[in-house]
Amino acid sequence: NVKTVTMDLNFYYQDIVRACFPNAQIVIDRFHMIQMLTRSFNSLRVKVMKTFDKRSRQYQLLKSSWKLYLKKYDELEKIHPRYNWHYKDCLTQAQVVMEGISANTA
Incomplete structure (x- = not known):
């Protein structure tokens, strides 16, 4: 049954x-x-992140903000950029994720 x-x-x-x-x-x-x-x-x-130099922007985008990659895209901050000393730039959470995803090892 x-x-x-x-x-x-x-x-x-x-x-x-x-x-x-x-x-x-x-x-x-x-x-x-x-x-x-x-x-x-x-x-x-992590596998992609390890292809970059530890001091590179791509490495920092993939390492320091790892929790952002697990959030729903709709829940990411898209308007107010914040300065992050890891990659020395003002970016919104959405920009961090999009730039990290598009990181290229070439």
Whole structure:
């Protein structure tokens, strides 16, 4: 009678669910999906960041403001720039994120 089972990404849970509820549809819970995406994004950000010199603007944009990359774009400050000594410039939060995303290793 069980139609769906919600679980995290643990490989062994799937075997147990299949054994106990062979007709149930397995659904991955939202929390663990977001957690996996966040970890993957942060891993990529750090990998790209490490291609730059530690004193470079690109490195600082990707390192010092890491929390901004996890915010919804609509929630970023877009009007009032603030001075940041890491990259020695006045930028809004949205400008920091956009410039960091477009950082090029070439």
